[in-house]
Amino acid sequence: xxxxxxxxxxxxxxxxxxxxVKESVAKGLLQPADKLPSVRELAAExxxxxxxxAKAYRELEHQxxxxxxxxxxxxxxxxxxxxxxxxxxxxxxDTVRQLLIDAHHLRMSDGELMQMVQDLMNEMNExxxxxxxxxx
Amino acid sequence: xxxxxxxxxxxxxxxxxxxxVKESVAKGLLQPADKLPSVRELAAExxxxxxxxAKAYRELEHQxxxxxxxxxxxxxxxxxxxxxxxxxxxxxxDTVRQLLIDAHHLRMSDGELMQMVQDLMNEMNExxxxxxxxxx
Amino acid sequence: xxxxxxxxxxxxxxxxxxxxVKESVAKGLLQPADKLPSVRELAAExxxxxxxxAKAYRELEHQxxxxxxxxxxxxxxxxxxxxxxxxxxxxxxDTVRQLLIDAHHLRMSDGELMQMVQDLMNEMNExxxxxxxxxx
Amino acid sequence: xxxxxxxxxxxxxxxxxxxxVKESVAKGLLQPADKLPSVRELAAExxxxxxxxAKAYRELEHQxxxxxxxxxxxxxxxxxxxxxxxxxxxxxxDTVRQLLIDAHHLRMSDGELMQMVQDLMNEMNExxxxxxxxxx
DNA sequence: GTGGTCTAGACCACC
DNA sequence: GTGGTCTAGACCACC
Numbered sequence: 001x002x003x004x005x006x007x008x009x010x011x012x013x014x015x016x017x018x019x020x021v022k023e024s025v026a027k028g029l030l031q032p033a034d035k036l037p038s039v040r041e042l043a044a045e046x047x048x049x050x051x052x053x054a055k056a057y058r059e060l061e062h063q064x065x066x067x068x069x070x071x072x073x074x075x076x077x078x079x080x081x082x083x084x085x086x087x088x089x090x091x092x093x094d095t096v097r098q099l100l101i102d103a104h105h106l107r108m109s110d111g112e113l114m115q116m117v118q119d120l121m122n123e124m125n126e127x128x129x130x131x132x133x134x135x136x
Numbered sequence: 137x138x139x140x141x142x143x144x145x146x147x148x149x150x151x152x153x154x155x156x157v158k159e160s161v162a163k164g165l166l167q168p169a170d171k172l173p174s175v176r177e178l179a180a181e182x183x184x185x186x187x188x189x190a191k192a193y194r195e196l197e198h199q200x201x202x203x204x205x206x207x208x209x210x211x212x213x214x215x216x217x218x219x220x221x222x223x224x225x226x227x228x229x230d231t232v233r234q235l236l237i238d239a240h241h242l243r244m245s246d247g248e249l250m251q252m253v254q255d256l257m258n259e260m261n262e263x264x265x266x267x268x269x270x271x272x
Numbered sequence: 273x274x275x276x277x278x279x280x281x282x283x284x285x286x287x288x289x290x291x292x293v294k295e296s297v298a299k300g301l302l303q304p305a306d307k308l309p310s311v312r313e314l315a316a317e318x319x320x321x322x323x324x325x326a327k328a329y330r331e332l333e334h335q336x337x338x339x340x341x342x343x344x345x346x347x348x349x350x351x352x353x354x355x356x357x358x359x360x361x362x363x364x365x366d367t368v369r370q371l372l373i374d375a376h377h378l379r380m381s382d383g384e385l386m387q388m389v390q391d392l393m394n395e396m397n398e399x400x401x402x403x404x405x406x407x408x
Numbered sequence: 409x410x411x412x413x414x415x416x417x418x419x420x421x422x423x424x425x426x427x428x429v430k431e432s433v434a435k436g437l438l439q440p441a442d443k444l445p446s447v448r449e450l451a452a453e454x455x456x457x458x459x460x461x462a463k464a465y466r467e468l469e470h471q472x473x474x475x476x477x478x479x480x481x482x483x484x485x486x487x488x489x490x491x492x493x494x495x496x497x498x499x500x501x502d503t504v505r506q507l508l509i510d511a512h513h514l515r516m517s518d519g520e521l522m523q524m525v526q527d528l529m530n531e532m533n534e535x536x537x538x539x540x541x542x543x544x
Numbered sequence: 545g546t547g548g549t550c551t552a553g554a555c556c557a558c559c
Numbered sequence: 560g561t562g563g564t565c566t567a568g569a570c571c572a573c574c
Binding site for chain 1: 557558559
């Protein structure tokens with residue numbers, strides 16, 4: 001697969017799988033309608049407990065990142081309507097606030113943090129065919 | 137106190153206390169050498185178990201956010217040396233990456249996210265005397 | 273287990289557990305990747321409260337002596353990078369100074385103390401396969 | 409006085425006073441029959457609670473480091489008989505063992521630790537008029 | 545007054 | 560099965 005799982009991290013393994021898939025989608029490595037390995041295949045490939053993978057897939061389906069077609073397989077979902085601004089803001093504000101708090105305690109300046117966000121955005125977008133996926 | 141605790145959230149209560157104190161420090165509401173309520177006072181005020189508050193204080197001490205003077209009380213720590221750039225980057229990179237992934241799945245554009253970070257920085261800095269607190 | 277706990281000593285029980293594990297590691301009785309008993313097992317075996325053992329394990333994890341794999345168990349950590357000389361000196365100097373002070377008040381000569389350190393080093397290293405374990 | 413007290417350290421203040429006096433004696437800065445400041449004088453000089461100083465003096469008297477002559481004052485004690493070897497060993501062995509354990513976990517080699525003990529012995533002895541006080 | 549330790553026991557997430 | 564969190568309440572050392 002296109003990501004790794006570290007059992008020793010405190011982040012739960014199923015969550016690492018969820019985030020790994022979402023990262024691949026964000027980078028464009030996985031495109032809408034791409035087929036994912038079955039629960040058992042992925043579990044075997046990564047030497048994980050199938051229950052763990054199944055839980056990750058359930059969570060991804062719930063977040064509408066993937067679609068499970070019974071008897072056929074699992075696919076990256078076609079993105080739905082863009083949620084309105086209020087919804088987007090609500091979903092991100094607490095996370096960004098936490099980021100700013102952590103940055104402060106690491107003694108990182110506002111400018112330095114902005115630069116870092118910019119750099120990692122570029123890194124992320126590099127994976128995509130073109131600039132795509134992120135302009136205002 | 138200057139923050140609230142929601143027992144129903146999945147974030148552990150002791151962690152909410154940790155983050156609440158760190159947020160107050162980042163906003164400048166709590167300054168170095170300020171005295172914090174005692175474990176028992178804060179527990180009573182927020183109707184938490186003293187052990188839970190003690191755990192939060194222990195974690196804050198470990199992160200060098202506060203200093204415990206035995207038999208006297210607990211104080212906001214004077215910030216130590218600024219960690220070098222590599223350390224700051226290492227500490228934040230994964231968090232920022234996760235932020236970008238989440239933003240993508242909420243269909244938030246890069247520009248929109250930058251704007252949001254900027255806005256929340258301003259909100260955070262408003263609490264301080266002047267804009268201060270973060271330029272390189 | 274490979275050490276005992278004396279509740280009547282003034283050294284806190286959880287600290288005795290921490291030191292006991294660290295001593296076993298120093299002697300080579302516990303090797304990297306060895307599995308430790310679970311919190312509940314050790315608590316039962318030593319008739320301690322599980323919370324006390326959990327606190328010791330948390331401290332050991334924080335000191336990077338052990339690694340906790342959630343839902344799987346607890347393991348002796350693989351040692352990380354060797355801290356640089358300045359760090360090692362800083363970590364030990366106060367302890368050695370205290371040792372010298374105590375030795376003086378017990379009327380132990382410098383030579384006698386050196387001999388004692390040497391002897392106990394040998395005792396410690398005996399547990400390992402060969403003399404090994406400490407030369408520069 | 410010839411030492412400092414740091415209230416923020418986890419070592420109890422009264423213990424810091426005890427150790428400070430013992431260190432001065434070990435270095436020869438305080439000699440048998442030297443007069444110590446009274447409890448109140450020392451408390452005032454160091455801005456400590458008189459109870460704290462009194463507790464330290466009580467402990468020092470119990471360890472036969474000082475002698476309290478009621479109505480006259482407090483003096484550094486004349487050292488008594490040298491305890492026999494078994495007693496000296498018993499008093500130090502656990503401390504040295506703990507030192508070796510800590511050194512191992514700091515990844516300090518046996519040779520390096522020996523060197524450090526030697527260096528700090530020299531540093532300590534420098535304070536004395538001559539080499540004095542420590543040969544086998 | 546302050547924080548630190550410990551027991552006892554419930555409940556939960558994760559694998 | 561594993562460790563993590565939380566409450567409730569006792570007891571202690573320190574200042």
